[in-house]
Amino acid sequence: MEAVVDATDLEKTYGETVALSGASLSVAQGEVFALIGPNGAGKTTLVRALTGTVEPDGGTATILGASPSAVDRDRLGVLPQEFSPPARLSARELLAYYAGLYDDPRDPADVLADVGLVDAGDTWYENLSGGQRRRVCVGSALVNDPDLLFLDEPTTGIDPAGRRTVWRLIEDLADAGTTVVLTTHDMAEAEHLADRVGLLADGSLVAQGPPADLVREYGGSSRLTVETTADPDSFADLEYPVERPQRGRNRTPEEAVVVREIDPAAIEGVVDYLEDRDIAYTGLSWAEPDLEDVYLSLAEPTERERTRRLEGGGESGDAAADDSDLAQAGETA
Numbered sequence: 021m022e023a024v025v026d027a028t029d030l031e032k033t034y035g036e037t038v039a040l041s042g043a044s045l046s047v048a049q050g051e052v053f054a055l056i057g058p059n060g061a062g063k064t065t066l067v068r069a070l071t072g073t074v075e076p077d078g079g080t081a082t083i084l085g086a087s088p089s090a091v092d093r094d095r096l097g098v099l100p101q102e103f104s105p106p107a108r109l110s111a112r113e114l115l116a117y118y119a120g121l122y123d124d125p126r127d128p129a130d131v132l133a134d135v136g137l138v139d140a141g142d143t144w145y146e147n148l149s150g151g152q153r154r155r156v157c158v159g160s161a162l163v164n165d166p167d168l169l170f171l172d173e174p175t176t177g178i179d180p181a182g183r184r185t186v187w188r189l190i191e192d193l194a195d196a197g198t199t200v201v202l203t204t205h206d207m208a209e210a211e212h213l214a215d216r217v218g219l220l221a222d223g224s225l226v227a228q229g230p231p232a233d234l235v236r237e238y239g240g241s242s243r244l245t246v247e248t249t250a251d252p253d254s255f256a257d258l259e260y261p262v263e264r265p266q267r268g269r270n271r272t273p274e275e276a277v278v279v280r281e282i283d284p285a286a287i288e289g290v291v292d293y294l295e296d297r298d299i300a301y302t303g304l305s306w307a308e309p310d311l312e313d314v315y316l317s318l319a320e321p322t323e324r325e326r327t328r329r330l331e332g333g334g335e336s337g338d339a340a341a342d343d344s345d346l347a348q349a350g351e352t353a
């Protein structure tokens with residue numbers, strides 16, 4: 021099938037800062053592709069390069085068979101990371117306004133319902149909560165019923181129920197044939213939504229593939245987390261590898277020891293081991309590896325290297341590009 025998004029070796033530098041360094045990806049029609057990666061990895065720059073608001077220094081990109089700056093804007097939807105619509109229009113008026121920019125938009129009332137905002141539809145944008153504002157922005161990005169939709173951190177600030185609403189919306193769009201490229205820091209979101217995930221680190225896509233494949237390849241082994249203040253050395257006689265929890269991992273207590281490569285059936289043996297040696301613990305939890313493990317094993321080393329380089333060199337760049345440019349890319353009919 022012909023790729024809807026096709027990029028090869030994209031490069032972009034800002035002064036001394038390398039934002040994109042040979043980024044290549046290809047996204048097929050109806051696919052949901054999630055870009056993940058640390059702050060500053062280049063996700064927004066890649067989205068901008070693919071939507072025609074940043075001119076790459078090198079490489080090539082086509083979307084919907086055209087150059088990003090020449091693509092038919094009726095077929096493209098873009099939600100920038102930061103987007104400030106007129107503050108004194110209600111959610112309903114804003115969606116009607118954005119719908120009016122296109123030849124054949126969706127019914128804005130349907131979009132309002134799809135993003136779960138009927139009750140707050142008559143509230144001015146400036147009086148909506150952060151999560152409600154983000155939902156209006158998501159709605160405005162897809163009001164033209166695009167064939168290709170870019171969503172830069174669509175659910176940031178949205179509560180768990182609202183996030184599910186947006187997830188369902190994205191799933192329905194993809195089922196109907198819309199191609200979706202999104203960025204997220206929420207590994208559960210990437211794992212839930214994406215057919216394929218691309219991990220961007222230091223401007224390059226260091227891994228891409230279906231979440232389950234990435235977990236198999238890079239996620240490492242299962243983890244038994246023992247909440248304890250005991251030293252990992254006191255676990256030395258266990259027949260499994262033992263380590264401190266990975267820095268930055270969600271929901272893993274700081275004071276813990278992680279036992280690797282252990283089957284659930286063998287947990288009882290660990291409990292006996294702890295009790296035989298009077299090692300106090302306050303909890304035990306077992307987990308299969310997930311996308312967060314992939315992220316930590318691939319992005320963390322690159323990130324440490326980048327920080328080391330920046331501390332040695334220093335960062336510079338030109339004035340920050342205005343995200344309203346990006347909004348414009350998706351809005352201008």
Ligand SMILES: Nc1ncnc2c1ncn2[C@@H]1O[C@H](COP(=O)(O)OP(=O)(O)OP(=O)(O)O)[C@@H](O)[C@H]1O
Binds near residue numbers: 338
């Ligand atoms: N207009 C600009 N001028 C100067 N530097 C820029 C500009 N845009 C991006 N950068 C730099 O390029 C790098 C990549 O930024 P980018 O916004 O693409 O990262 P990101 O992965 O989207 O980060 P985040 O997760 O924080 O949104 C960063 O070091 C950033 O400071």
